Amino acid sequence: MHYAALLRGIAPSGKNMTNDKLRGVFEGLGFEGVASVLASGNIVFGSSETDVPALERRIEAALTSELGLSSRTIIRAHRELRALLDSDPFPGLTHGRGTYLTATFLKDLAPPTGPVPGKSDPLTQFVRYDPVARVVLAVIDNGDPGRTPDFMSWLEKLHGKGITTRSWLTVQRIVAKLES
CATH class of the missing domain: 3.30.70 (Alpha-Beta Plaits)
Structure with a gap:
């Protein structure tokens, strides 16, 4: 599955909020095809996991432990976002x-x-x-x-x-x- 993680409260000026650090957390969790979109907390990635609330909790915990961020994570699957655009x-x-x-x-x-x-x-x-x-x-x-x-x-x-x-x-x- 391909997902977008929308991270709340990410500011490009934050020293632990840079795209490379955010991508590093996602890569460290074993996700594939990790990439950032703009500099405002949008990360796309691939995972075989389908339990989205569990993915959100896992990412939030990693962001806290590795970067000290208490950012909330909202995940949407590619198909959900594609259907939204198509509407x-x-x-x-x-x-x-x-x-x-x-x-x-x-x-x-x-x-x-x-x-x-x-x-x-x-x-x-x-x-x-x-x-x-x-x-x-x-x-x-x-x-x-x-x-x-x-x-x-x-x-x-x-x-x-x-x-x-x-x-x-x-x-x-x-x-x-x-x-x-």
């Missing part, structure tokens, strides 16, 4: 400042229940929840630096820290790397 969730939209296309991956299986009653964010358009990839898809207008959307904080309140967000462009790059 074309943002038809006709182009990723940009006013239309920042996002995919927030959930560690848990529970889908979001919708906007919090009485609370709306005019800067965010909730597109849909994809149950196969367990991802919340949204379009964020971050074109005005004086206004900050609160969609991410709403998702974190709903799901806790077991989420991680990627731009749609990053998701496309991850799938391309899985297919190369």
